[in-house]
Amino acid sequence: MSSTIPTALITGASEGIGKAIAHKFADHGYNLVLAARHSDRLEATATELRQQAPSVTVLTIPTDVREATQVNDLIYKALERFGAIDVLVNNAGIYISGPAEEFSLEDWQQTINTNLWGYIHTIHALLPHLIERGSGIIVNIGSIGGKVPPALSCPLCH
Numbered sequence: 001m002s003s004t005i006p007t008a009l010i011t012g013a014s015e016g017i018g019k020a021i022a023h024k025f026a027d028h029g030y031n032l033v034l035a036a037r038h039s040d041r042l043e044a045t046a047t048e049l050r051q052q053a054p055s056v057t058v059l060t061i062p063t064d065v066r067e068a069t070q071v072n073d074l075i076y077k078a079l080e081r082f083g084a085i086d087v088l089v090n091n092a093g094i095y096i097s098g099p100a101e102e103f104s105l106e107d108w109q110q111t112i113n114t115n116l117w118g119y120i121h122t123i124h125a126l127l128p129h130l131i132e133r134g135s136g137i138i139v140n141i142g143s144i145g146g147k148v149p150p151a152l153s154c155p156l157c158h
């Protein structure tokens with residue numbers, strides 16, 4: 001069912017910048033789809049948002065953005081509930097720092113799988129819907145570290 005109230009889907013919405021973005025969208029009357037891995041923190045954020053903006057609907061969908069199948073499920077459930085997604089905010093990210101020679105391959109893989117593939121997974125799953133509708137906005141949260149690399153922050157990957 002399509003809603004006239006716009007909907008924003010935010011990854012990494014349980015903490016930090018993603019949570020702050022969710023509060024801003026709630027202030028502007030958007031329905032919200034919140035994604036992150038840990039459902040307890042996600043639910044705590046949803047409770048705050050429902051208290052802040054009782055008129056908006058907040059849907060939490062525990063998701064690991066590194067997993068394409070989970071992201072496909074996220075997009076499917078969001079569309080099933082709201083009929084459309086007007087804004088996708090790719091925000092879920094991890095940060096590790098230190099001398100590059102001390103990073104394990106696992107460190108590199110986890111960072112790239114989250115900060116790069118996580119964004120690709122959501123875009124790949126949602127883009128056909130946005131094209132079909134002829135509208136929609138994708139916001140990819142990056143880092144100034146991708147433009148001016150600071151010391152000891154090699155795998156920022158933004």
Ligand SMILES: NC(=O)c1ccc[n+]([C@@H]2O[C@H](COP(=O)([O-])OP(=O)(O)OC[C@H]3O[C@@H](n4cnc5c(N)ncnc54)[C@H](OP(=O)(O)O)[C@@H]3O)[C@@H](O)[C@H]2O)c1
Nearest residue numbers: 012013014015016017036037038064065091092093142143
């Ligand atoms: N804070 C900064 O100074 C800064 C600077 C430059 C860029 N950024 C970028 O801004 C974004 C947000 O940063 P932040 O500092 O707000 O981060 P944060 O406070 O550590 O929050 C990260 C959020 O992402 C979620 N997340 C992490 N891995 C995930 C995964 N695999 N799947 C789904 N959700 C995942 C976390 O929840 P779960 O752990 O429950 O999954 C949490 O909700 C990141 O992309 C970061 O690179 C931040």
